[in-house]
Amino acid sequence: xxxxxxxxxxxxxxxxxxxxxxxxxxxxxxxxxxxxxxxxxxxxxxxxxxxxxxxxxxxxxxxxxxxxxxxxxxxxxxxxxxxxxxxxxxxxxxxxxxxxxxxxxxxxxxxxxxxxxxxxxxxxxxxxxxxxxxxxxxxxxxxxxxxxxxxxxxxxxxxxxxxxxxxxxxxxxxxxxxxxxxxxxxxxxxxxxxxxxxxxxxxxxxxxxxxxxxxxxxxxxxxxxxxxxxxxxxxxxxxxxxxxxxxxxxx
Amino acid sequence: xxxxxxxxxxxxxxxxxxxxxxxxxxxxxxxxxxxxxxxxxxxxxxxxxxxxxxxxxxxxxxxxxxxxxxxxxxxxxxxxxxxxxxxxxxxxxxxxxxxxxxxxxxxxxxxxxxxxxxxxxxxxxxxxxxxxxxxxxxxxxxxxxxxxxxxxxxxxxxxxxxxxxxxxxxxxxxxxxxxxxxxxxxxxxxxxxxxxxxxxxxxxxxxxxxxxxxxxxxxxxxxxxxxxxxxxxxxxxxxxxxxxxxxxxxxxxxxxxxxxxxxxxxxxxxxxxxxxxxxxxxxxxxxxxxxxxxxxxxxxxxxxxxxxxxxxxxxxxxxxxxxx
Numbered sequence: 001x002x003x004x005x006x007x008x009x010x011x012x013x014x015x016x017x018x019x020x021x022x023x024x025x026x027x028x029x030x031x032x033x034x035x036x037x038x039x040x041x042x043x044x045x046x047x048x049x050x051x052x053x054x055x056x057x058x059x060x061x062x063x064x065x066x067x068x069x070x071x072x073x074x075x076x077x078x079x080x081x082x083x084x085x086x087x088x089x090x091x092x093x094x095x096x097x098x099x100x101x102x103x104x105x106x107x108x109x110x111x112x113x114x115x116x117x118x119x120x121x122x123x124x125x126x127x128x129x130x131x132x133x134x135x136x137x138x139x140x141x142x143x144x145x146x147x148x149x150x151x152x153x154x155x156x157x158x159x160x161x162x163x164x165x166x167x168x169x170x171x172x173x174x175x176x177x178x179x180x181x182x183x184x185x186x187x188x189x190x191x192x193x194x195x196x197x198x199x200x201x202x203x204x205x206x207x208x209x210x211x212x213x214x215x216x217x218x219x220x221x222x223x224x225x226x227x228x229x230x231x232x233x234x235x236x237x238x239x240x241x242x243x244x245x246x247x248x249x250x251x
Numbered sequence: 252x253x254x255x256x257x258x259x260x261x262x263x264x265x266x267x268x269x270x271x272x273x274x275x276x277x278x279x280x281x282x283x284x285x286x287x288x289x290x291x292x293x294x295x296x297x298x299x300x301x302x303x304x305x306x307x308x309x310x311x312x313x314x315x316x317x318x319x320x321x322x323x324x325x326x327x328x329x330x331x332x333x334x335x336x337x338x339x340x341x342x343x344x345x346x347x348x349x350x351x352x353x354x355x356x357x358x359x360x361x362x363x364x365x366x367x368x369x370x371x372x373x374x375x376x377x378x379x380x381x382x383x384x385x386x387x388x389x390x391x392x393x394x395x396x397x398x399x400x401x402x403x404x405x406x407x408x409x410x411x412x413x414x415x416x417x418x419x420x421x422x423x424x425x426x427x428x429x430x431x432x433x434x435x436x437x438x439x440x441x442x443x444x445x446x447x448x449x450x451x452x453x454x455x456x457x458x459x460x461x462x463x464x465x466x467x468x469x470x471x472x473x474x475x476x477x478x479x480x481x482x483x484x485x486x487x488x489x490x491x492x493x494x495x496x497x498x499x500x501x502x503x504x505x506x507x508x509x510x511x512x513x514x515x516x517x518x519x520x521x522x523x524x525x526x527x528x529x530x531x532x533x534x535x536x537x538x539x540x541x542x543x544x545x546x547x548x549x550x551x552x553x554x555x556x557x558x559x560x561x562x563x564x565x566x567x568x569x570x571x572x573x574x575x
Contacts (some may be wrong), residue, residue, distance in 0.1 A: 039562050048470055049469070049470075050466050050469060050470065058263070060529050069474070070473060070474045070475075071471060071472040071474075072472075073470075073472070074470060074471050074472030076471070077470070078470065079466075080424060081466065081467065084464075084467070085328075085464035085467065087328070088328075088462045088514070088517065089517040090459070090462070090517055090518075091461070094517075095463070095517065098459065098460060098463060098471055099264035099471060101456065101460060101471045102471065103428060104456070106453060106454075106456060107259075107453070109259050150471075155473065241433040249405070
């Protein structure tokens with residue numbers, strides 16, 4: 001159970017989030033949307049315990065994120081960053097295996113069970129054939145899938161993903177979204193820019209606008225032409241259940 | 252299959268390297284300004300009072316520098332960091348220079364003690380400058396260290412120009428040598444080395460996570476700030492004790508972990524223990540060469556580690572490149 005309670009963040013004098021409150025529905029996929037720079041990543045970092053909000057807090061199972069020891073939090077919540085760091089020499093397999101860290105004792109070797117989980121997660125994300133590759137040998141999309149595999153290997157009830165599909169081609173976008181759909185026992189919070197992809201695969205929507213929460217509810221009810229115009233300043237209309245942008249090409 | 256290989260240290264490799272190290276120590280005891288046979292070793296005061304503590308010190312310092320280098324390269328996520336990057340060596344050199352100028356050489360551990368105090372004060376100063384609240388920004392830490400190192404080197408040059416008659420003694424101290432190592436040094440170094448290396452080994456897995464980035468490490472359950480603090484404390488103490496008893500032995504801490512990585516991969520659960528043993532062996536061999544090559548005079552071990560190590564490492568890099 002993930003609850004956001006009046007989360008406020010300012011950087012220098014600029015207010016990024018001005019009090020976000022929401023009960024995120026468990027076992028569903030919630031899209032976090034809004035224009036660039038509206039605080040989506042900041043919100044996710046607060047929930048993930050990577051940034052301490054100036055006010056308010058995020059709670060998992062009724063307990064503030066800041067109160068969890070790092071190890072316990074890592075058993076509750078996994079985070080896929082938008083730009084993974086790649087300047088290391090670990091193979092994809094070793095990288096995903098790191099996701100098992102919260103379950104291991106310090107001087108213990110990884111068990112067969114850990115290896116099985118890693119193999120399963122890598123097969124699910126289509127990265128098993130890359131297991132011996134280092135980051136330098138992988139494309140951006142492959143690396144992104146390895147990072148998702150690592151988050152899955154953490155076996156957490158909550159999964160935070162910051163633009164996980166922005167670097168992927170359409171086939172891999174669909175594959176990842178389908179994969180997230182199959183993880184029915186996870187509370188997934190995903191920052192996503194593609195409105196139609198969100199419409200197709202996400203259940204709920206947190207729509208951010210000027211530091212506040214404009215809409216929280218079922219995704220179809222939130223991505224209306226009015227909201228899209230208000231938030232993005234773009235005209236759009238619905239046709240056959242899809243969002244069509246009214247875009248006039250220059251002559 | 253490589254992907255499912257063991258990730259912690261291979262006990263056979265550890266055992267083989269340990270045996271090799273012990274054999275090298277035994278052999279090294281026989282050679283020096285005076286050579287010994289096995290039979291007269293234990294009756295010779297030269298062996299008991301000079302040779303044996305010197306051999307032990309070179310092993311301890313080699314192990315400490317290599318382990319600290321491996322740890323720093325992971326903490327700072329920077330392959331160019333070596334154990335002296337935080338200004339420990341420059342602080343120690345300034346302390347030693349001051350002690351030499353004040354004529355403290357005649358006191359037991361006069362120079363070493365001053366060097367130790369100055370080294371610790373320098374690092375403390377750097378930490379104070381680089382920490383914001385209770386968080387440490389590693390890039391700022393690194394830059395502050397480099398800056399302060401340059402400042403202190405300039406100070407030392409200044410001191411030397413003003414006291415040219417003591418220039419030789421100061422320069423010789425900074426070059427690094429085990430020539431004056433005695434049991435006193437061993438008793439001070441050994442507990443710090445054992446404890447410090449133990450701490451780094453304990454945090455081997457966390458060092459791996461730090462290599463993946465601070466935030467990634469945190470979201471995978473590593474208490475990043477605490478781990479960094481404990482590791483920096485342990486490594487700083489080790490390097491400060493090492494540098495204050497034998498001066499600056501360059502190159503070892505930078506290169507040994509890299510050489511180990513080329514052969515054993517990036518996992519710090521292997522890199523740290525293998526570096527410890529290889530670094531000890533490397534400095535031991537270099538010090539043995541330093542006191543035998545041009546005997547009865549001695550070469551500074553610091554220059555020898557670079558002269559032997561650099562070509563060796565370039566060869567490894569070259570071979571690695573070919574095999575890719």
